[in-house]
């Protein structure tokens with residue numbers, strides 16, 4: 671078997687799974703990671719009360735022990751991927767989704783209007799990674815927008831950061847929430863109050879700081895493209911006094927990465943031109959991709975499968 675040289679961008683579950691299987695097969699692997707630690711969202715997104723750092727290290731340690739070369743503090747862009755593709759046999763793009771969709775309503779820019787990933791990162795830097803001396807401290811009332819697993823994590827971390835009242839506002843009802851029933855029950859057990867059929871339309875502020883969020887009361891109509899009943903405005907409004915509004919309405923790709931325009935993308939997601947199982951080939955033949963950056967926000971299991979399938983594809987090529 672030929673020994674190949676592979677560059678992996680992103681040390682989340684997709685990149686780590688690929689690295690482990692490639693190293694096991696005897697290839698040489700460099701992992702370029704923006705942060706100064708490995709683990710991806712498992713480390714800086716999901717709080718320790720759900721996934722402990724020791725569990726994250728079970729994906730990282732084997733890669734270290736097998737001789738994987740981590741190059742930390744490297745925030746790479748498309749021009750770098752293309753340069754690496756000349757130097758390595760394969761480049762694997764596994765850098766996840768690093769931005770949060772904006773609420774896009776008036777007042778979104780007020781102090782106290784936060785985004786889920788930045789909030790969780792600050793929380794985990796102190797609570798899980800010991801990289802900051804203090805986690806975000808909140809007071810008064812925090813309102814989370816969204817009802818996915820990210821919103822539930824943010825709400826539970828808001829409680830642990832000192833918020834006296836924590837609300838989830840969601841434009842559909844409980845049955846339509848994208849998080850699991852258990853995730854919502856755990857948030858509620860922590861004291862989080864869910865307000866369903868409630869859709870923020872304006873963040874209200876005083877002296878530049880959030881003081882309230884105005885929401886439209888919704889009802890449910892016919893199913894939309896997602897198959898879920900669509901939220902329909904009633905024209906009636908309610909206002910929730912609050913100190914923070916935290917957007918958790920979905921992670922999206924960082925469009926700024928694409929500074930050349932040679933690798934085909936679709937709204938910032940990497941576009942696959944071919945696939946071998948869950949190994950996705952990009953428009954540049956030796957650049958592959960996997961995990962959330964090509965599949966959209968999915969799960970750790972999906973990312974792991976992508977990484978493993980990429981390693982399998984490379985091994986097949988090395989043996990051909």
Ligand SMILES: Cc1cc2nc3c(=O)[nH]c(=O)nc-3n(C[C@H](O)[C@H](O)[C@H](O)COP(=O)(O)OP(=O)(O)OC[C@H]3O[C@@H](n4cnc5c(N)ncnc54)[C@H](O)[C@@H]3O)c2cc1C
Pocket residue numbers: 679680681682683684685702703704705708709710711712715716744745746747764765766767768790819820823921927960961962963967968969970971973
């Ligand atoms: C708050 C939260 C809770 C979640 N809870 C669960 C759960 O309970 N169960 C579950 O299965 N899934 C959960 N998920 C989803 C899961 O974490 C992701 O699907 C998974 O981490 C995606 O893996 P990935 O390898 O594609 O990317 P990521 O985990 O996002 O890793 C990407 C890595 O690339 C790095 N990177 C980004 N940009 C660059 C760049 N330009 N240059 C270099 N490096 C870069 C990042 O720092 C990161 O380390 C959750 C997600 C979030 C946000």
